Amino acid sequence: LAVADLKDAAGGPRAVVAVGCLSERYGRDLAAELPEADAVLGFDDYPDIAERLTRIVAGERHVPHAPSDRRQLLAISPVDRSAAATSIPGHGAGDELPAGWSPPVLRRRLDGSPVAPVKLASGCDRRCTFCAIPSFRGSFISRPPADVMAEIAWLVGEGVQEVVLVSENSTSYGKDLGDIRLLETLLPAIGEGTGVRRIRVAYLQPAEVRPGLLQVIAGTEAVAPYYDLSFQHASPSVLRRMRRFGGRAEFLALIAQIRELDPLAGIRSNIIVGFPGETQEDLEELVAFLVDARLDAVGVFGYSDEDGTEAVGLADKVDEEVIRERVESITSLVEEIMAQRAEDRIGEQVTVLVEAIEQDDAGDWIAVGHAGHQGPDDGATVLALEQAGDALVGEFIAAVVVDTDGVDLIAERS
Template identity: 30%
Template sequence: MKRVDVITLGCSKNLVDSEFLIRQFEAGGFTVEHDPDTPRGEIVVINTCGFIGDAKEESIDTILDFVEAKKRGKIRKLFVMGCLSERYFDQMGQEIPEVDKFYGKFNWKELISDLGSSFRPDLTNERSLTTPGHFAYLKISEGCNRTCSYCAIPIITGKHRSKTIEDLLDEASFLASKGVKELQVVAQDLSYYGTDLYKKRRLATLVEKLTEIDGIEWVRLHYAYPAGFPKDILDVMAQNPKVCTYMDIALQHISDNMLKLMRRGITKKESIQLIREMREKVPGIHLRTTMITGHPGETAKDFEELLEFISATRFERLGVFPYSHEEDTFAWKNYEDNIPSSLKQERADRIMELQRNISRELNEQKVGQTLKVIIDRKEDGFYIGRTEFDSPEVDPEVLIPDSENLKTGQFYNVRITAADDYDLYGRI
């Protein structure tokens, strides 16, 4: 039993955990495949997500699919770890006894010893990449100290815990030695980085040091929080060409009524001022944000105010989630989930239709420009790449005819020739 399939569900932070686990497996002599189309291992490990209803449903369905595979003799051992397992540990063990063992989000090291190997502390900062070799996610902290009404993450992950700058530089240096050129810096809350270890926000310091690592050409920032945002990172972004002019910052809403009900710790006026300051200090910055529709208490007036804000602000990147009423959150305990699902979705659809038009207009402004592009893959007659304004999987891509004979993982200067709602087209 030395062949393992690791299945990762959910966000990039989960993916990082899987990559650490795979590195330990491989050091123990296991053969590992990640997210195979057809699992072939004797052992399957599922790293679950438990953030919102749809993600929990996907995790449960995946577990049950592999329970059936185990019953048919296709696999011999099934293990489950991650956020869903952490959140519903006892309940899942009782309801799905066919799983050989459940682990939480942080005790997956036990899995190594349970399979007859031993955890290697000397490999703590080493990972086996599951992304294309030229980019990797760098998780700089765990947990969250915020108390947003709708969010179950603090229940699952606990309080914010920063990794030390030294460990992160060691990890990033290892990644660079393996050919990584682009770091996607991720955390549940980038804004809080360093406050626990260094008693002050140290995101700007960390990012500056990451850009000094040989081989790293782009550093991109994900999941900042608007309240208490560390504005010194904007100076670093404006002055350092290796820091992508891109910021993923979740606003969730804009009306003061909703921001208060959501317990966001910021006002509409402060949110607008922060966005203004970002765009003034970092000309050309591309902002990615998310919004929530149908949170308890959202009135038609609140929603129209949100639409007006999105229309006026013209975010370069925007996603939306219909509200999910999550157990044990502040909203679960204190609010009634009384907005129909159909209305939540209708509001989300209206936002995305508005954003589709904004995205097309902003994309069309890039036609004729020459942009630096990294090539991720080749498919369907095109090389698929991204600019510094685009994160993998969630943002627009640049499509270049495969007659150009390019190399994956390399940077090229690409002249943009055409645009559609979300993607760009170009030639070298």
């Protein structure tokens, strides 16, 4: 909101416009609560956003939308959705383009990072009881492969070396295009046809992970040895209340399968503690899983009611103070495990993508980046430099891990 205070200053912004998930979800209610914004735009405004913004800057009043459940906009059957895909922001090449052609990339980079996200799909068909995303993001829609590859090729031309494929559920990619295994063919195609050096896949749904997909991730040179698995918990009873599948035994078997295929793999996940009905026994099941799994990166979150979700109405809510205590306990545990996992990598050969050249507290030059097994927020790898020019942002450096600092790795050129 601070930017709204600059509107009257010389050279200040001409308008303040709210966009994104919050704007889509609350629409006119958000507009009423946010008088500092000149407009609140929803997803249906995106196809004509340039025209909308021009009018807003000219002083025209924008009427905010009334929120609706976007799950009702598309067919229940995924394969019947492609006809409506052009109405979903960011999807569909349009009927005027020949088959196999993709629309021009309408994107401007806001920084010079060698890493960039690329949207793989939008929406989600799962109905987890704690999650509101499907209600305002809608049903699952995959971007056409040619569209994804065109954007990545453009990013490579802009200096990007690594792309992170993002969606609400990347394992579902292609199911609405008639091929549930489309990701298995897309990943090698990206590696061979776009010039990008490293591909990272975000958000794999454990219940949908296929052996063939694991083999492609492990066996495709350009794909990072990185597995982002959304476990959320390990107690079967808690997972069923979340309307999710699996449990400690199934998850450990999946992890073992990954490490057999890809021994140096990095595995990350998120955990929710304090979900309604979670008992001390459930928590102990989670602890046992985390100890056995030895994940490389774990995000720990305390449950809280989310507007419009089924979990709001569930019985046996856990006291907020108990939730805080459980978050602290599990966080302490995973921090210790993650540090141990980092120490296990001492002596390991890694390939580091340099993302920054900076000086440490002692004034020495260092290169900071990520190895293949490290996600953007999962710790970093640091290399000492004699001088700033000894490494370049965007450069891949072969190195060996010689020490650790918590979850971060300290490496030397090999």
